[in-house]
Amino acid sequence: MLSIENLNVRFALRDADVMTAVESACLHIAAGRTVAVIGESGSGKSIMGLAVCGLLPNAAMVSGRIVFHDVSLLDLHADRMRDLRGRRIAFVPQSAGLSLNPTMTCGGQVAEIYAYRQGRNRHESARLTRDLLGRLSLSPSVVDTYPHLLSGGMRQRVLVAMGLAVTPDLLIADEPTKGIDAYRRQEVIDLFTRMRERSPDMAVLVITHDIRLAEKISDEVAVMYAGQVVEHTHAGRFFDQPLHPYSRALLQAMPERGLLPIPGVAPRPGVRPQGCVFHPRCPLSTARCGRLDPPINGCDDSLVRCWLYARA
Ligand code: SF4
Structure with missing residues (x-):
């Protein structure tokens, strides 16, 4: 490969x-x-x-x-x-705290990838985001949470979710x-x-x-x-x-x-x-x-x- x-x-x-x-x-x-x-x-x-x-x-x-x-x-x-x-090809950078956009919710950042990269509508993007975060053992509340409120490990998982969304x-x-x-x-x-x-x-x-x-x-x-x-x-x-x-x-x-x-x-x-x-x-x-x-x-x-x- x-x-x-x-x-x-x-x-x-x-x-x-x-x-x-x-x-x-x-x-x-x-x-x-x-x-x-x-x-x-x-x-x-x-x-x-x-x-x-x-x-x-x-x-x-x-x-x-x-x-x-x-x-x-x-x-x-x-x-x-x-x-x-x-x-x-997905790249998950080091320093999860610095790599996420602090002004957007975690779910919003993942959903944006579904919308722009896969052309999904808002409803589908939100559903796929909830599903993906759930499969990475992140609770539904993470969707509406800003990155600074999560632990380092959870932010890392959000970054990985952004990579996997494509x-x-x-x-x-x-x-x-x-x-x-x-x-x-x-x-x-x-x-x-x-x-x-x-x-x-x-x-x-x-x-x-x-x-x-x-x-x-x-x-x-x-x-x-x-x-x-x-x-x-x-x-x-x-x-x-x-x-x-x-x-x-x-x-x-x-x-x-x-x-x-x-x-x-x-x-x-x-x-x-x-x-x-x-x-x-x-x-x-x-x-x-x-x-x-x-x-x-x-x-x-x-x-x-x-x-x-x-x-x-
Ligand atoms: S210096 Fe050591 S590592 Fe390098 S070629 Fe010689 S034996 Fe191998």
Whole structure:
């Protein structure tokens, strides 16, 4: 359904330098699959999501290919991209509090999508809105409630409802648990479970730093580091036996797996090490790792960007 091939996103800096946010990223998502893209802040995962949605600022320099149902998104005119984003690709931004219109009721914001995107009349839009919010376990009173009167988890559900109102083929959710507590995180997990039941053919791309969320809701996990997708594999495989040294380090940093900090820091944007981008922090680094950037390779049923798995 969605194929990201060799995607690069760069931004020009003031002193004529260039910051690389995404580098040679590859990712494929099939219908009906939920893929979690995880990684530390600044790893490029949100930028990749914005690139798919055509929401990068004009200053971004983008190359590579993003193909959605045989349509090359990077070649689309802005109007066609906007239309596609409104009908077949839904984007749920982070910060639900900031993304909803504070001057409109929640129901009004969902109903507006039915009216403008599907041409429904007022009565139908209201009925569909009540039905959709109900299926996301929001009480009927939410229809007439303003966003600031709801909890963060409920606002998140309203945003998801706005995305689902267009019955998309692909839903991209950016940091759905950012800034919310453990109770509300469970609400988000329940929401994704219900969403999957409601739309089993929809592909879902969840961009998150929340590894526990990824474990609960994803079929596949893609790990990003310094703008690159360094591992893409089945969720079960990832949580049992990750291949890439960075993936292993990420899991070992979780409290229930030892709380081992990852030594060193990620490269600053615009200052990338030669060779493998992870080599200054990698316990398995060799001389070759410091000289040459590894290609992405198939290993069993995973893709991994590391010399340890390179074919001879
Ligand atoms: S290529 Fe080398 S430095 Fe990079 S992750 Fe693999 S072993 Fe570590």
